[in-house]
Amino acid sequence: MTSVFGWVATDAEQRRRMTGLVDQFRDSTTIDDLGLGGIRDAFADTLFPGTSTLHTRIRYALFVPWLMQLAADRRSSVSEMSAAFARSEFQLTTALLEGREVTGVIGRVAGADLKRTASVVYWGMLSSWGVISRGFTLRQYFERVLLRRMQARTQPRADDPEAVWELTPTGLHEGLPSAPPDLLTSTDFTLRPEDARFLRESITYSAPDSLLAHLVQNKPDGWTDRDSAPESFASPEVMRDLPLELHSEVDRAYRYSVAIHGANLLYNLVLASRTHRKRDDGSTYGEHYEAWIREWFDEARSVGLPDAEDLRRIWMMVTSTGRALSPSTRSFVEGWCAAVVDATSAEDLIHSQSLATRVANREQEKKGPRARLNPSNRQALDAWTGAAGTGRNTFRWGIVRDHLQDLYDAEAAS
Known part of the structure; x- marks a missing residue:
């Protein structure tokens, strides 16, 4: 008997978890007949820890936490924050189109019918790269924001003006760069120098011995643009100096x-x-x-x-x-x-x-x-079309190559 599973999507967080579970069974690089x-x-x-074949551009690893911060700002309940965050994911799609981005924009085609939002697609990356604490959920982040506000209001006044009261961490990395002011009106996938610096440091710290960490710090010789990027994760220019x-x-x-x-x-x-x-x-x-x-x-x-x-x-x-x-x-x-x-x-x-x-x-x-x-x-x-799973395993190199190109471009522009 064929195994099946299903769920009732009672809220966005549950839908995010279950969609992530489904994605564990998918990898579009090759058909897995064997x-x-x-x-x-x-x-x-x-x-390449944290990556997925569903990823498009690396700046989504910053877009999602920025939207979380914006949704929490000046709102007084978790439900209000959650609703604002859900709206902002669709506003981001419009803002990227306003910024003249087309390729890689999540929701460009589906519009209001989009089910796999950017937060669903990139949540694993955020956790893996330490942008958000492992095991954290969107709801827990909003709850922590409210708790910190209460702690800030009720903490006793210190006699020592240099004394610092530690507040409960929100779960987001404290070094996250500030969101651009026009994020929800017009934006693009171009990384600012501070964006690239944060991502490089996060990847290197969270996965120091990986090929991804090596490459974010060491651009292979001859890689100047997307056309000159190495064809393989094991190309000679990548293997050199590992x-x-x-x-x-x-x-x-x-x-x-x-x-x-x-x-x-x-x-x-x-x-x-x-x-x-x-x-x-x-x-x-x-x-x-x-x-x-x-x-x-x-x-x-x-x-x-x-x-x-x-x-x-x-x-x-x-x-x-x-x-x-x-x-x-x-x-x-x-x-x-x-x-x-x-x-x-x-x-x-x-x-x-x-x-x-x-x-x-x-x-x-x-x-x-x-x-x-x-x-x-x-x-x-x-129904066999003449080819099934004939593509060689690349281990998501095509996706990773685009992420690295965005980082390298930001470095070249700084």
Whole structure:
């Protein structure tokens, strides 16, 4: 039986939590037909903590707390603050459009029907980067603001004029730069120098050993604009000058991404063999994927496959991020890597019935009756478009690259 869950959206905070839970099961970088998304996401969270494929521009990490502050200002109850905050998220969309921003504006298309607001999308980033205390909710922030006001009114007068009474923290980072005065009338995604400085410091402090922290402090050589940005998180200009442990981690992630790409290509080859479908140029998809696997095999042999120690470290990383790692997942990845290492040529993989069966069994294990290779699900097989999950794992590099570009641009302008 297919598992389902649902909820009644009684308030904005509950909706935010549940939408975040749903997003944990999504990552649009590749389709996860072989059930390896947990490993992919563990790598992404380790290399680039706080990021998500739902993110658009990094300044939203400041927009959201600024809106929280504005909503709390001069309002006397949590309900009033919450209502003001909800309105301000839609006002921000209008302000960004007034500021001539188009790409990356959350709510530009959905308008008043927007369900996944900026605060929903970016709350994980705010917590991960220390912009707001971990575990805090929007309601708790508003409650803390009211508590601080009461403390400020009722604290006793000190005889010592230099005495400072400590108030309860609101949960927002005290070093957050001030919001621009025109935030809700006309704004854009351009970071001010103080914005970029705050974000760099927050990322470096909260995730000091990550690739993200290294890159916010060290721009790779030759990266001048979006067109010259490195194509890969493991490009030579990125790898250069990395600390030894981080270099090993990035290299391991890259070799894993190459290895698993081959498994996905073989999965598509099996689909092609079941459908006998032809491409627009008259060749079959089977021929297409056989040629692709041959090309991939040469690259995999050149790059190198994860060895036993690499895989042991990968399993430790996955579990350290709180993700489940089933014995069958470990067995599939280890078996695939061993098969590639043992192969004398790409033909050994292309024509291996045991590997084809292993791939088919893996998909059926993870997807059950929905599997394309399930004999009783011909409809799903016929719906195959010729490519499923053929994109290589990039661990959100495309999103991170845009965030870094915004930071680098602010640094260049200062």
